[in-house]
Amino acid sequence: MRYLTFALGKGRLASKTLEMFEKIGITCEEMKDKDTRKLIFVNEELKLRFFLAKGPDVPTYVEYGAADIGIVGKDTILEEGRNIYEVLDLGFGKCRMCVCGPQSAEELLKHHELIRVATKYPKIAKDYFYNTKHQTVEIIKLNGSIELAPIVGLSEVIVDIVETGSTLRENGLNVLEEVCPLSARMVVNQVSMKMEQERISKLIDNLRTVLTEA
Numbered sequence: 001m002r003y004l005t006f007a008l009g010k011g012r013l014a015s016k017t018l019e020m021f022e023k024i025g026i027t028c029e030e031m032k033d034k035d036t037r038k039l040i041f042v043n044e045e046l047k048l049r050f051f052l053a054k055g056p057d058v059p060t061y062v063e064y065g066a067a068d069i070g071i072v073g074k075d076t077i078l079e080e081g082r083n084i085y086e087v088l089d090l091g092f093g094k095c096r097m098c099v100c101g102p103q104s105a106e107e108l109l110k111h112h113e114l115i116r117v118a119t120k121y122p123k124i125a126k127d128y129f130y131n132t133k134h135q136t137v138e139i140i141k142l143n144g145s146i147e148l149a150p151i152v153g154l155s156e157v158i159v160d161i162v163e164t165g166s167t168l169r170e171n172g173l174n175v176l177e178e179v180c181p182l183s184a185r186m187v188v189n190q191v192s193m194k195m196e197q198e199r200i201s202k203l204i205d206n207l208r209t210v211l212t213e214a
């Protein structure tokens with residue numbers, strides 16, 4: 001039997017992902033060691049391999065077949081636009097992609113003004129403003145601390161993830177529009193889905209069962 005390889009996003013989703021796999025009897029003790037610099041972990045018994053990658057790289061590994069399966073946020077799937085199958089909503093890592101800004105920016109949005117939009121997600125922002133809202137905007141790509149942009153006058157609004165809302169609150173910003181709800185998803189390589197159909201379907205079924213129990 002060949003190894004099935006999983007690409008897991010580092011960061012926020014990692015521990016929940018491991019917890020979920022544990023519930024269906026897939027464990028990888030080595031991976032829980034926070035101090036390790038090791039990148040790839042093997043479960044010999046089940047013929048599984050796991051590696052941790054930067055979130056936005058997960059769909060890339062899966063599209064090219066370097067990983068059969070990936071666990072990643074819906075935001076990353078939308079932004080990367082890779083040829084992969086999204087097979088399961090895992091129900092954790094829930095948050096929302098939103099247009100945010102000071103309350104004063106609400107008018108600018110309403111009147112379709114030519115505003116500047118700062119974001120770590122230029123594709124999602126462009127798709128929302130151009131295809132959903134039919135509003136021409138200038139998109140400015142940033143890499144983090146997006147909430148700074150309207151405060152220092154780089155942009156009128158931002159498109160960013162809102163979870164608890166505390167980052168917005170502490171910076172005097174509001175949700176002005178919701179783009180879409182987000183959560184962690186399981187993605188599968190298109191060839192693997194056919195070649196390893198039996199193992200992958202079983203895995204999806206087992207995950208579905210624990211998700212409905214939760």
Ligand SMILES: Nc1ncnc2c1ncn2[C@@H]1O[C@H](COP(=O)(O)OP(=O)(O)OP(=O)(O)O)[C@@H](O)[C@H]1O
Pocket residue numbers: 009010011012013055056072073074075076093094095144161162163164182183184
């Ligand atoms: N409050 C949140 N902020 C950001 N992402 C969140 C939040 N809550 C859940 N998520 C989900 O968790 C995924 C991973 O988030 P994480 O912060 O680890 O990655 P990132 O923001 O891309 O990484 P980095 O902070 O290293 O740039 C996101 O893609 C998103 O789907």
Ligand SMILES: O=P(O)(O)OC[C@H]1O[C@H](OP(=O)(O)OP(=O)(O)O)[C@H](O)[C@@H]1O
Pocket residue numbers: 143144145146147160161162163164165166167168
């Ligand atoms: O609604 P909240 O619970 O406050 O969470 C949302 C915040 O968390 C994320 O930032 P992150 O911590 O990843 O930092 P970054 O802005 O540097 O990417 C996101 O970009 C928001 O800023």
